[in-house]
Amino acid sequence: MAKKRIRIDMEDADGARYDIKLEGNVTRDKVLKIFEMMDLMNIEEEEDQSVKMDSVGSKISHIVDKFFPMGKFTSTNILEKYEDEFNEPVKLSVISTYLSRFASKGRVERARTGREWTYQSIKITPKQQ
Incomplete structure (x- = not known):
């Protein structure tokens, strides 16, 4: 089994890294x-107020980022959370398109599971030598 590596860089509200x-x-x-441990230290991701969520x-x-920081999810999971969070409808095909784009940009991993795609935001990659 190949060695795996994950790295997490954070900064808290006081500027400590x-x-x-x-x-x-x-x-x-x-x-x-x-x-x-991050939760115990009260390190959480602050939402950047300068970035407005004006696009789908x-x-x-x-x-x-909010609901699936790790673990697997599907476009249907995103659809449900989207409609709950923003109280507006969106087509499943639109969500699928964006998730596909995120996968091609390396933001999420995408894998075929049965008849649907599953996605995962955290990547654990083998150590490169």
């Missing part, structure tokens, strides 16, 4: 522990 690296046998549980793409990106 954190650089966390996991190498070797990286599991979902270990990554979840890092997020729990930015709203979908917001949904992915």
